[in-house]
Amino acid sequence: MKMNPLGRTGMTVSELCLGTMTFGTQTPEDESHAQIDLALDRGVNFLDTAEMYPVNPVSAETIGDSERIIGNWNARTGRRQDYILATKHSGEGMRHVRDGAPISSKTIRPTIEASLKRLRTDYIDLYQFHWPNRGSYMFRKNWTYDPSAQDRAETLENMQDCLEALQQEVDRGTIRAFGLSNESAWGTAQWLRLAEQSGTPRVASIQNEYSLLCRLYDTDLAELSVNEDVGLLAFSPLGTGLLTGKYQGGAVPAGSRKAINPELGGRHSARVYDAVSAYLEIATRHGLDPVHMALAWCRTRPFMASAIFGATRLEQLSHILASTSVELSQEVLDDITAAHRANPMPY
Numbered sequence: 301m302k303m304n305p306l307g308r309t310g311m312t313v314s315e316l317c318l319g320t321m322t323f324g325t326q327t328p329e330d331e332s333h334a335q336i337d338l339a340l341d342r343g344v345n346f347l348d349t350a351e352m353y354p355v356n357p358v359s360a361e362t363i364g365d366s367e368r369i370i371g372n373w374n375a376r377t378g379r380r381q382d383y384i385l386a387t388k389h390s391g392e393g394m395r396h397v398r399d400g401a402p403i404s405s406k407t408i409r410p411t412i413e414a415s416l417k418r419l420r421t422d423y424i425d426l427y428q429f430h431w432p433n434r435g436s437y438m439f440r441k442n443w444t445y446d447p448s449a450q451d452r453a454e455t456l457e458n459m460q461d462c463l464e465a466l467q468q469e470v471d472r473g474t475i476r477a478f479g480l481s482n483e484s485a486w487g488t489a490q491w492l493r494l495a496e497q498s499g500t501p502r503v504a505s506i507q508n509e510y511s512l513l514c515r516l517y518d519t520d521l522a523e524l525s526v527n528e529d530v531g532l533l534a535f536s537p538l539g540t541g542l543l544t545g546k547y548q549g550g551a552v553p554a555g556s557r558k559a560i561n562p563e564l565g566g567r568h569s570a571r572v573y574d575a576v577s578a579y580l581e582i583a584t585r586h587g588l589d590p591v592h593m594a595l596a597w598c599r600t601r602p603f604m605a606s607a608i609f610g611a612t613r614l615e616q617l618s619h620i621l622a623s624t625s626v627e628l629s630q631e632v633l634d635d636i637t638a639a640h641r642a643n644p645m646p647y
Contacts, residue, residue, distance in 0.1 A: 301343030301624055304605045306384070307504030308529050309477040311425065313384050315599055316624065317346040317533065318617075319610040324365030325354040326555070326612045332369045333376070335617050340382060342621045348507070348533070348608050350388035350430060351415055352397055356560045360396045364418050371420035386426035386533075387415050388481060388507075392433045402433040404458060405465035412474050427466070427475040428507060431482040433458060438482040438509060440566035440647065442516060459491055463500035470501055479533070481507035485520035492528055503530050505605055510534035512543060512579050512594055512636065513572065513646055522603050531605025534598055538609065539572075540564045543594045545580050548573060555612065567647045575643035582635045588626065595623040597636060 303312040318339045323332040336347065352358055353366035367387060374380045389411050391403040401407055415424065431438070434455050437445050469475045478501040480488060488506060495502045506525070510517045510532060517525075517532060525532055538544060540557055542564070552558050562568065583590040598607040611617035628636075 301345075302599070303345070304531065305529070306426065306477065306605060307479075307531060308502060309504050311384055311477065311504075313346040313606045314344045315604075315606055316344055316595070316621065317348050317386075317606040317608040318344055319535065319608040320347060320349045320366045320370060321353045321355045322610055322612055323349075323354055323369045324362055325356060326557075326560075329369050329372065331614060333373045334614050335611060336370070336373050338614065338617055339621070340379070343624075344621070345382070346384045346386070346606055348386045348535075349419075350390070350428075351411065351418075352388075352390045352394060352430070356557060358394075358396060363396050364414070367415055367418035371418050375420045380421050384425045385419065385421065386428060386479065387419070387424055388428040388430040390430050392431070392435075394430075402458075403429055403462060405461045408462065408465040409469065412469055416474060423474055423476060425476045426479050426504060427469070427477070428479040428481045428505075429462075432480075432484075432487055434487075436482040437484055437516070456490060456494065460494050460498065460500075463491070463495055463498060467500045477501065477504040479503060479505040479507060481533075483508065485524050488521070488524055488528075488530060492530070503528075505531050505533050507533040507535055507608070509536050510598070510601075510607075511537045511539045512597060512640070513539040513567070513575055515640065515645075517603070522601075525603035532601070532603050533605055534607045537598050537607040538591060538594055539576075540567055542567060542572060542576050543579060544591055545576065548576060548580070557612075569647045571643070572646040575639070575646035578639040578643055579636070582632065582639060585635075586629070586632050588628075588632070589619075589623075591620060592623040592626040593628065593632070595620065596626040596628050597633075600628065600633065 302315045306313050349366045390397040393400050434450050466478050491503045583593045609620050
């Protein structure tokens with residue numbers, strides 16, 4: 301398993317990261333623990349979770365359960381030191397957590413303390429803000445998001461306030477590094493600028509959606525990533541399962557994400573299945589498994605730190621992990637580029 305730097309933190313993370321958002325709903329605790337065992341045995345050293353997980357659906361009754369399941373594994377195995385652990389602070393509008401309060405210096409310490417308790421650990425390696433208080437272009441909001449209502453001074457004041465609170469947590473030893481999620485180029489640049497000015501924690505990574513079907517990152521954020529050493533942690537690199545081909549022809553496998561969330565978070569569209577067909581055809585023509593092709597393609601991107609995948613079942617995890625042995629030829633990459641040009645932004 302290839303290891304990549306996590307920003308300028310000195311930590312390195314595996315090219316694949318085990319995502320845990322199904323732990324506690326679609327994936328029961330015993331199978332969740334078996335997934336962690338298998339992932340670490342196969343070279344993965346990176347787990348990602350969040351205080352609001354599990355999802356599909358998010359509910360007040362299950363908030364924090366994914367962290368608790370990881371914490372139980374930590375306590376049972378004593379292997380906390382064997383991997384990099386990332387979690388996230390929910391923010392504005394998440395009514396199930398702190399009544400939807402925005403992220404601020406007032407919320408950071410108690411939120412970290414609650415995560416540490418559930419995770420049964422003394423420290424979090426990468427602490428991420430799940431989405432910006434001011435809103436985000438992510439999750440199909442790029443079609444309508446209007447930043448003109450933002451108060452720039454208020455936004456920057458909040459960022460500085462949060463950075464100072466994060467520094468206190470670094471000093472206490474509760475977190476090692478700071479990351480963003482669902483962020484923009486402007487937002488990330490401001491976090492970097494303020495941290496440099498004040499000597500507070502520097503952004504190490506951005507966790508945004510990225511796959512063959514969702515390539516918003518390829519423009520300004522890609523350049524920022526490369527020049528500022530802020531790697532992408534790509535979530536949904538398989539397009540919530542679309543790129544496996546399992547939903548083609550109207551199929552909805554029992555127990556799948558689409559069976560629970562028919563719109564796939566806005567990814568179900570009239571055009572997406574044609575785009576998927578184009579990538580499936582490339583995989584077939586070159587004798588590649590479509591899952592392996594999609595993940596191997598992520599590894600070719602110059603800004604990629606790690607691709608975060610989820611697996612409901614253990615056999616899916618094993619299949620995904622086999623992707624690390626696949627290398628794509630230039631001919632495959634050229635075909636992927638042509639398919640992207642023909643099917644841009646399919647959702």
